[in-house]
Amino acid sequence: MSFPIDKIRQMFPILHQEVHGKPLIYFDNAATTQKPQTVIDSLSGYYLHDNANIHRGAHALADRSTRYFEDSREAVQHFINARESAEIIFTKGTTESINLVAYTFGRKFINEGDEIIISTLEHHSNIVPWQILCEEKGAILKVIPINDAGEILFEEFEKLLSPKTKLVSVVHASNALGTINPVERVIEAAHKAGAKVLLDGAQSTSHLEIDVQKLNCDFLALSAHKLYGPTGLGVLYGKRELLESMPPFQGGGEMIKEVSFEKTTFNDIPFKFEAGTPNIGDVIAFKYALDFIREIGKSKIKEHEDSLLAYANELLLPIKGFIPVGTASNKVSVLSFNINGMHPFDVGVMLDARGIAVRTGHHCTQPLMKRLGLEGTVRASFAVYNSKSEIEQLAEGVARIARIKNK
């Protein structure tokens, strides 16, 4: 059966609009994906019918919202195949998930002289929390180098591993280039050295099958809004024994068992890490985003996105002045590029004039851009609702823009 692209597009009301008099072509999916009608309906439905603070409420609305909230936790558990829903902690997003690990696991288990390994491909949110921790603890941050195609050098990574390595925190799929890291091998090697592994799954989770038990990662961070879900919501997955051994992240309501002025005992996981009233409406709506993905099927989505990326390469590579950035053999549907003689920002504005939304700049990966000798790139990233005819429009736009400086 062919991919039901028309049916899928119908589920996303935002796509059916004009920008500067042209039909919108949304290729900024690596920044955030659009939301299907079911997610939007769930959000308004929650505030229309169910809004109440969760847990410990003795009334019907509180009971209902608590049930829906915990249903979402189970949906996330199944989505990444965690052993139990208590291993799913709701956060503000990938950034907060990584910071949570840095502030709790990091504060407790990383000491002076210990080493943390990241890669050159990391987003700033998987660099800065570790720099802050290293500064505070006198620990050392080590960086896995990459080749010119944008792939990590695995042998170099192995050389960096030592008994001092306490944590390896790497991106699963690069937001700037699309490179899929060989995380299975990374995790295995890190564990052999006695280190724990955090995967930044912000970009990978919407494209790739994720099975945390099979991967055997210790932590996984993800963002709902890159998974067709609401903004301001993310998840930290952690193995039970690790989460239990970590101190709380923030103090407040929900995270306690008993409070007296002399001593407070903390709640069990996941609540220990969810101080304060959570983002209830968005958590509940997130389940509908996960259902949307599950109903189509990750393998179908990946196949469709791979075909879009291949088609984009086929049409864009021959364009005079087109410079692809990030040519790893294993990629998610991210196409980063430059046009000879032109600033990425100008290219972005000119594509916008054609109704095509792309991202331009350093993509919060300045060290990566420096390694590649670039100020930035233009990034077109494809999602489940993008079509081949939209890729053709992109190619036509890029060809027209490239001609200005590449006659």
Place this chain on the structure above:
Amino acid sequence: MSSIQEIQNEIISEFEILGDDKESTIFYIMELGANLESFPDSERVEENIIKGCQSKVWLIADDKDGRVHYQADSNTDITKGLISLLIRVLNDRTPKEIIDANLDFINRIGMGGIIGSQRSNGLAAMIKQMKLYALALQTKQNA
């Protein structure tokens, strides 16, 4: 020499001819950038970069017989085009004319909608810096 207002009106009619098509307007702005006086390499330094612009913009000003002579450059073509418009309106005028100038052509051609909010902020930063240079020259003249 035409007045600031006359030049602004000229620009407005030029943009009116382009109509609502954003792509032709952007191409036109980029072409304008090609007319900028060539910028001395020795002045392409950190001190001459305007703060508040996302793209790099270098701006210098000289006292030319009591009038302000600007030279500017950018690493992006659209920004170069925007600077060339400002220079066309303000170049070689007295400090007082520049300080008092009400640059309403920017709003009247709907520049915000054409270049977006980030670049509009950058454009405001350029105007501010141009006026500051004029103010500095005026202070010197009155000293």
